[in-house]
Amino acid sequence: MVNEPLRLTVLGCATPYPSADNPCSGYLVSSGDTHVWVDAGSGTLGPLQRHVGLGELDAIWISHLHADHSADLLTAYYGALYADVRLAAPIPLYGPPGIADRLAGFLTNTSVRSPVESAFAVTELYDGHEVSVGPMRLTSRAVAHGVPAFALRVEAGGRSLVYSGDTAPCVGLTSLAEGCDVLLCEAESSQAPAEGAQVHHTPEDTGETARAARAGRLVVTHVGRFLTPEQAVTRASRRFDGPIAYAAPGTTFEIGRVPAAPGRSAG
Numbered sequence: 001m002v003n004e005p006l007r008l009t010v011l012g013c014a015t016p017y018p019s020a021d022n023p024c025s026g027y028l029v030s031s032g033d034t035h036v037w038v039d040a041g042s043g044t045l046g047p048l049q050r051h052v053g054l055g056e057l058d059a060i061w062i063s064h065l066h067a068d069h070s071a072d073l074l075t076a077y078y079g080a081l082y083a084d085v086r087l088a089a090p091i092p093l094y095g096p097p098g099i100a101d102r103l104a105g106f107l108t109n110t111s112v113r114s115p116v117e118s119a120f121a122v123t124e125l126y127d128g129h130e131v132s133v134g135p136m137r138l139t140s141r142a143v144a145h146g147v148p149a150f151a152l153r154v155e156a157g158g159r160s161l162v163y164s165g166d167t168a169p170c171v172g173l174t175s176l177a178e179g180c181d182v183l184l185c186e187a188e189s190s191q192a193p194a195e196g197a198q199v200h201h202t203p204e205d206t207g208e209t210a211r212a213a214r215a216g217r218l219v220v221t222h223v224g225r226f227l228t229p230e231q232a233v234t235r236a237s238r239r240f241d242g243p244i245a246y247a248a249p250g251t252t253f254e255i256g257r258v259p260a261a262p263g264r265s266a267g
Contacts, residue, residue, distance in 0.1 A: 004031045004032040004156065005031070005157065005159065005255055006029065006030070006136075006156050006159045006160075006181075007028075007252055007253070007254055008028075008182065008184065008219075008252065009027065009029075009030070009051055009250075009253075010027055010248060010249050010250065010251045011026035011027060011028060011047045011249065012024050012025060012047065013025055013221040014043075015188055015224060016066075016067075016068050017042065018041075023041060023042060023044045023046070023047060024041025024042040024044065024067075024069065025041040025044070025063075025068055026038070026039050026040055026047075026048065026069075027163065027184070028048060029154050029161065030051075031134065031136050031157065032134070034133060034136060035051075035056060035057055035058055036057070036058060036059045036060070036138070036154070037057055037060045037061070038060075038061050038152065039069045040060060040062060040069070040070055040071070041067070041068045041070065041072060042071045042072060043072065044072050045075055045076055045079070047249070047250070053085065054080055054085045055085045055088075057091055058092070058133050059094065060073070060091055060092070060093045060094070061094045061152060062093070062095035062096065062099060063096075063149055063150050063151070063152065063163070063166065064096055064148060064150065064165060064166060065095070065096055065098070065147065070095070070099075073093075073103060074103065074106060074107065077107060077114075077119045077120070080119040080120075081115070081118060090118060090120050091119065091120050091121065092120075092121045093121060093123070094123050094125055094129070094138070094140070095124065095125060096124065096125055096148040096149065096150065097125070097126075098124075098148075099122060100116050100117065100122040104116045125150050126140075126142075127140070127141055127142035127150075127172070128140070128141065136154050136155065136156040137154070137156065138152060138153070138154055139153040139176065140152055141153075141172040141176040143165060143166075143168075143170050143173050144168040144169075144170040144172070144197075144199065145165070145166045145168070145200075146197060149165055149166060150165055151167060151176050152165065153177070153180065159255045160179075160181050160182075161180065161182045161184065162176055162177040162182070162184065162213075162215070163185075164183070164185040164209070166188065166199070166222065167199070167200070168197070168198040168199050168200060168201065168205075169205045169208065169209055173185075173213075174209055174213050177209065177210075177213035177215055178213050179213070180213065180216065181215075181216045181255050182215065182216065182218075182253065183213060183217070183219070184219045184221055184247065185201060185218060185219070185221065186221055187202065187203040187221070187223050187224075187227070187232040187235075187236060188201065188222050188224040189224055190202065190224060190226040192205075200224070203220070203227070203232040203233075203234075203235035203236040204236065204238060206232070206236045206239075207235070207236035207237060207238060207239030207240035207244075208239040208240070210236070210242065211239055211240045211241075215242065216242065217243045217244070217245070218240055218243070218244045218245075219246070219253060220233050220236055220245070220246050220247065221246075221247035222247075229248070233245075233246050
């Protein structure tokens with residue numbers, strides 16, 4: 001359905017632990033009736049179900065294996081296999097190398113390995129991985145987070161969304177985001193570290209990445225505990241002069257719209 005807009009729904013964006021009103025990192029990316037759960041941080045499975053059930057997901061994509069981006073895969077596993085969810089087939093799961101064994105290591109309680117692959121059809125990501133999920137094309141690039149980590153570009157109907165995952169500024173992200181309609185980019189750090197490798201964006205970095213990539217719009221997410229969302233957006237705007245928003249939990253962003261019929265508003 002080439003004219004369907006991409007939709008980005010923010011399930012949560014807190015770090016490194018959920019707030020009372022904000023789960024950790026998780027997003028629902030949809031085009032028409034195709035739905036991909038992007039990152040499954042602590043607390044995101046609940047709000048996901050306001051929009052789509054586990055059995056209705058077409059895929060899950062995980063940027064890296066830190067708990068604030070992946071922990072709800074554990075409860076999703078129990079839901080998929082041992083509750084009221086009925087899967088026609090295991091849910092396609094795209095994630096960093098070792099994701100299946102990491103899940104099994106936590107879920108296995110006896111000498112028999114938990115059947116992770118009965119819930120999830122696991123594909124390990126690599127730099128440049130591409131896959132089609134319904135009308136959406138997903139492209140992954142390795143980024144700089146000190147552990148295996150990936151950013152994601154989603155394209156459908158001539159529109160594009162790029163998600164940074166967690167990363168320091170890097171060529172992999174900037175090149176992936178080139179010319180995208182919306183860049184969903186983290187701004188975790190209030191300042192760059194004085195020592196050691198940088199593994200997150202500051203708000204200024206976030207704005208600079210959007211500027212360098214010529215993004216159409218910037219959505220700031222994953223704001224750290226030593227910043228407010230308002231501070232992060234203000235600081236990012238010093239480097240990027242396009243539209244900027246904060247990824248407030250519960251917000252849905254439409255990336256392209258179906259053209260309005262004559263006499264009707266596109267909304």
